[in-house]
Amino acid sequence: LVEEGPLRAAVRVVRSFGKSTVVQELRLAAGARQLDIETEVDWQESEKVLKAAFPLDVHAERSTAEIQFGHVHRATHDNTSWDAARFEICAHRWLRVAEPGYGVALLNDSTYGHDVTRAPHPDGLGTTVRLTLLRAPHSPDPHTDLGVHRFRYALAPGAEVTDAVREGLALNLPLRAAVAPAVPALVSTGHPAVTVESVKLTEDRSGDVIVRLYESAGGRARTRLKVAFPVTEARITDLLERPLHPAETDEDGLIVDLRPFQILTVRLTPA
Template sequence: MTTSWFLMCFLAKVWGHKWADLSEHNFGVALLNDSKYGYSIHKNTMTLSLLRAPKAPDTTADMGNHQFTYAIMPHSGSFQDASVVQCAYSLNYPLRPIQCHPDSAPWSAFSLSPSAIVLETIKQVEDGNRNLVVRLYESHGSSITATLRSDLPVKEAWHCDLLERRDSTQPAHITSEGISLNFKPFQIVTLLLCF
């Protein structure tokens, strides 16, 4: 039965960041892009809004020349199995090679497992000390335990809010393997890393 709620959810334009996917059990297609945020899917058509061009409050919004990159990614299996999220990030943030000293040991600021967890933000704290804030989210819609590893000398890790206020009741569990984190589906976690 088609309801107005169904029509609103699936025929309206919805926001999205970096990718949209339309999948069945064994296959699907993803639409990846680097700078557009509106998608709609109706029957067998997936669209990406290129410009909005509103006339208020700024009459010149979206005017001029625009460049953007997009990719159509057919895949087998689910969007999770096809690594659609990782491919969208690769399109948006391509690797930039840098030259290292040939004698330097392998080093990684951060690594994560499993791949359902995305490290979205790394930033210095606003209070000016050497600590960092990292923001991660679960991208597959599952409850999962993840491990954040770092070659940085992290002494403490705390859950914090978006204003970087430490939650003293929620220290993150640091083990020899890294920082162990529990995620609910699509949950965002912000950590304060102290050095």
């Protein structure tokens, strides 16, 4: 036990394998359901794969993995040779397995290889999710992956798809502490499935602001886009920021309608 307080508790686990050592810190914040894990590996093995395994009491027929601006479903069985050959799959910031009414998400910070298998459980069938950390192949470099590596990932029990999207973003873009007065969010939405992906200036250097958002749950969504600065004009554009049509507005702001996994780009002209 390396940390025990009113806000967080942490446990450090040290393991060895061959000539290698693995040091893990497992942290649980007060009131949180998410287990944060930091792993430091001094890897001195060759042609061996290191994975972090999570045997879960979840009867999942498929896994759900994030891809850019959406997610994809994959079966967990290996009924065919094609299924068996797909021994590893990729996921962007999160991978989720679920049964009706309950799901678990594995969040990662730039570690994208996974495998998902069905596993026996005393009361039925469970699911094992593994995150591939290191491979150490001989080609193209005989010293590939040797040395010290650090990984951040987290396990989020009870997570829906929208929870996985939000927490996956938070893990990859952690908060930075600063001494400054409180300010409202520059851009926000009121729908859990509508994700603000980026806020930036336009490429034409006009001073207009681009807000790019997308629907992340695979359904239709209608929400209001709240902006923390006065705007004189709002237009919907394509991905190259070319105007398509005026955005729908009312006295309280912008209203956006999104189809499943739709990417929407809004161009705002500040007052």
